[in-house]
Amino acid sequence: MSPTPSPCPLCLDAGGLLVHQTPQWRLIRVLDDANFPAFYRLVWQAHVAEFSALSKAERSACMEAVATVERVLLAQLRPAKINLASLGNMVPHLHWHVIARFDWDSHFPNPVWGAAQREVAGGAQARLALPLETLDRLLSEALVA
Amino acid sequence: MSPTPSPCPLCLDAGGLLVHQTPQWRLIRVLDDANFPAFYRLVWQAHVAEFSALSKAERSACMEAVATVERVLLAQLRPAKINLASLGNMVPHLHWHVIARFDWDSHFPNPVWGAAQREVAGGAQARLALPLETLDRLLSEALVA
Numbered sequence: 001m002s003p004t005p006s007p008c009p010l011c012l013d014a015g016g017l018l019v020h021q022t023p024q025w026r027l028i029r030v031l032d033d034a035n036f037p038a039f040y041r042l043v044w045q046a047h048v049a050e051f052s053a054l055s056k057a058e059r060s061a062c063m064e065a066v067a068t069v070e071r072v073l074l075a076q077l078r079p080a081k082i083n084l085a086s087l088g089n090m091v092p093h094l095h096w097h098v099i100a101r102f103d104w105d106s107h108f109p110n111p112v113w114g115a116a117q118r119e120v121a122g123g124a125q126a127r128l129a130l131p132l133e134t135l136d137r138l139l140s141e142a143l144v145a
Numbered sequence: 146m147s148p149t150p151s152p153c154p155l156c157l158d159a160g161g162l163l164v165h166q167t168p169q170w171r172l173i174r175v176l177d178d179a180n181f182p183a184f185y186r187l188v189w190q191a192h193v194a195e196f197s198a199l200s201k202a203e204r205s206a207c208m209e210a211v212a213t214v215e216r217v218l219l220a221q222l223r224p225a226k227i228n229l230a231s232l233g234n235m236v237p238h239l240h241w242h243v244i245a246r247f248d249w250d251s252h253f254p255n256p257v258w259g260a261a262q263r264e265v266a267g268g269a270q271a272r273l274a275l276p277l278e279t280l281d282r283l284l285s286e287a288l289v290a
Contacts, residue, residue: 085230089254109234
C-alpha cells in the first residue's frame with residue numbers, strides 16, 4: 001500500500017466522465033482520445049498503487065466489474081478485441097483500462113500506446129454501433145445488476 | 146469462446162521459457178526483449194480470446210496467479226511499478242503480461258509498447274537485483290504454495 005502522493009490526480013477528481021460508482025471503484029469514460037471513443041477506466045477509489053495490494057475479495061470485486069464492462073462492450077460494439085491494462089507508471093493509483101479495439105482503428109493491431117497505423121476517415125466515434133451515452137447507460141445498468 | 150485459429154502460436158508451444166504450469170495456466174518468461182528482462186506472461190492453457198470468456202472461478206484463479214507473480218517481482222526486484230496487460234490483438238489467446246518496470250528502464254514512464262526514452266548502458270538484465278534463474282525459481286515456489 002503506497003502513501004497518497006500529493007496531489008494524485010485520481011484522488012483529486014473522477015478522471016473522466018463518471019459512468020457508475022460503488023464505494024470500492026468507479027467506472028469513467030476517457031474523454032481525451034478521439035481515436036478510442038470506447039475507452040473506459042475502472043478506478044479503485046482508495047489510493048493503492050498495485051493490484052496485489054488489494055485483498056483477494058477486493059481483487060475479485062475489481063476484476064468481476066472489469067469483466068462486466070468487457071462483456072457489455074463485446075455485446076454492444078462487436079469489437080475485434082478488448083484490451084485490458086493496469087499500468088500506472090505516471091499515475092500510480094490503481095486503474096484498469098478497458099478499451100474496445102477494432103480492426104479499422106487508428107492503431108490496430110498495435111497497442112493504443114504504440115505507433116499509429118492509419119487515419120480513420122470521419123472519426124472513430126461515428127463508426128460505433130450506438131451512441132456513447134447509450135453505451136454508458138447500458139454499462140451502468142449491467143454494473144448494478 | 147473463439148474457435149482455435151490455425152495455427153495459434155500459444156496453442157503450438159509454450160511461447161517462452163516455461164517457469165511453472167498447472168492444468169489451467171502456465172507462466173512463461175519472455176526471452177525476446179532485452180529491454181525488459183523481468184517480463185513474464187501468464188498464459189491460459191485453453192484457447193479463449195477474452196478474459197470474460199472464463200468462468201468467475203477461472204478468472205479468480207487466473208488473477209490470483211497474476212497477483213502472486215506481481216508480489217514476487219515487487220519483493221525481489223523493488224521495481225518502480227508493475228505493469229499488467231491482456232491485449233491479444235495479434236494473438237487472441239488469453240495471456241497476461243506481467244512486467245517489472247524501473248525508473249531507469251528504456252521506456253519508463255511510457256508503456257513498453259510506446260516510445261523509448263533512453264538507452265540503458267550495460268543492458269537492463271545486469272541491473273536486476275538477482276539472476277533471472279533465481280527469480281524464476283522463486284516464482285515457481287510461490288505459485289506452488
